[in-house]
Amino acid sequence: MIFESEDGGKSWKRLPRVGKRDDLALDNIIVDATNSRHVVVGAWVLGHADGGLYVSNDGGQSWKSNPEMEGQSIRALAASASNPKTLVAGTLKGVYQSTDGGARWKLISPEGSKEIHEVESIAIDPGDPRIIYAGTWHLPWKTTDGGQHWNSIKEGVIEDSDVFSIIVDPKEPKVVYASACSGIYKSENSGGRFKKVQGIPSTARRTRVLMQDPNHLETVYAGTTEGLWRTDDSGANWARTTGPELIVNDVYVDPADSAHVLIATDRGGVLTSHDRGNSFDPSNNGFTSRQITSFLTEERRPAYAYVGIVNDKEWGGVFASENGGLSWVQENAGLGGRDVFSLIQAADGTILAGTGHGIYKLNGAIWSRVGDKAPKVVKVVAPPVPKSNIPRKYANAGLKGKPLPVVKEPVAPRVEEHPIEGFDGSVYGMARLGERLYAATSEGLLTSGTQGETWGRVPGIDRQEMQFVSVAKNFVVAAGLKRAMRSVDGGRSWAEVKLPENLTQIGAIAPDGSGAVWVGGREGVFVSSDGGASWGTLTSLYIRNVNSLSYDEANERMLVTASGDSTMTFAVHLHDRSVKYWDTGWNLRFARTVGDHMIAVTQFDGIVVQPRMVDSAEVPKPQSGAKQDGPKTAARE
16 A cells, blocks of 8 residues: 655555555655656565556556556666656566656566566666666676666675665766665775675664665665664764664655655654654654554443554554544553454453463553463353253344254353463464453463463363454354364353365354354355354355454344455344445455444554444445445544
């Protein structure tokens, strides 16, 4: 996704999605120097030789894919300073050039070259667009005739260095800087020979980007995996201006004010400086990119909400909101940069977080680890079992196939769990039934009867990894990717659930208030009212790649979302299995009802809020493009 700022980076707004997909990495953007509404973006895909080139002629309000570059993994993009219509792109296949602003492209490096491929960086001589520098995953190259001939310029560079960035001095083109995995290099003879720059420690030598101050050319910034460095004497001496914890991906120096510097970081978003990089403040207002895995609202204060973040280390953890999700503040002290996969509130109000390394509880504004000391015996206390776990009015409504029988489950005697201490595994999901808590972890299903202070293993379930746990009334369902268990007596006894034969992998699972088990995956949604003995599908629910199922008890419905291109949220009402939907306009991880509105978590774009809910009149067809009221507010922190 692309964000735009019109106030020097103080605030940001999200532009329409590029390529109508969520897996594109967009880190090469060219704004036409002669027409700012003409924007060219290069894209690549992590882990795949895929991507493309996208063009906008209306300032990013709409995008078109360039057919000649379709599927190209574009890792570098540059425009000529002397001829802005000349663009050069570096891809996994080689170097491409356009002389008409990005409309038509041609390969200018040798086709099938065993040397000039996997091009990570591009630079064009400021006075002559025929002179092009290309940095590959294995040393730099240069052409002086627009690509007809190429020469290796590796002299002085450590063998097999990945060249991440190349810059050419705009006034002295013979001065060329290159950054690589082995450090920073400088040439004073147009790349004829490079000399390794000293002053940056070896631990920070993975320099991802170099940027020259356009008003003071002796000043060069280096964005590394251990902070931002700056030289004020053309590379003779370097000083780090940030802490070493920052991973800097890009640097921008304001040409109108050299003291104003912006950096793009790996997890901290955008940071801004007004003193040449000596100090930085966050500049993320409106910048919403977060990978959220969990959401929680307090029972007694529904406007108080929490979300768990992954992959952001000390900039992630937990964010809290006091206004129903309209604004957020970070609350991660004590988590130590751990990923937060799940959140739950215990019966006494304690907030618990399931992380990649154990379970933490919130004490005021500080998180502390729990479960380090276990009691000798923890009793499993379950609520009374209803006479029938499946009300007849819900048993078969809306399902394909033969009628599904109403069944009763035996009541098992009380058992004792097996206490553990020092638990350090990953906690993927948590749920609560009365005063009892459950946690789906990398070491199996855990339970706590002490408000989350101590945890034990659930008897009757082995230590196989569990990814999901969900509760509805007295019913509990826990599952891994290929196996599911359920309890109809509040966790006293457990039985394995036989999954649908054509379900390849569990993407989501949940019980509803009637005791039926809902499971979703790549093939869609399946429902069983007899513990997995037989399964049915809903005739009016068209959805694939299901990633979330959540029972909304207040409204007696199941909420369903999916991955991929889907922007739909479905609600299946239990009393008649009717289906309502909202076309939210966002790719969602899950949706939840909070009071009189809905909150949803996007795949990679933070939280979206729908202040008012409008049900659709009918279910859309599988390819329907119908639009309903979408999210009105997007917020991050």
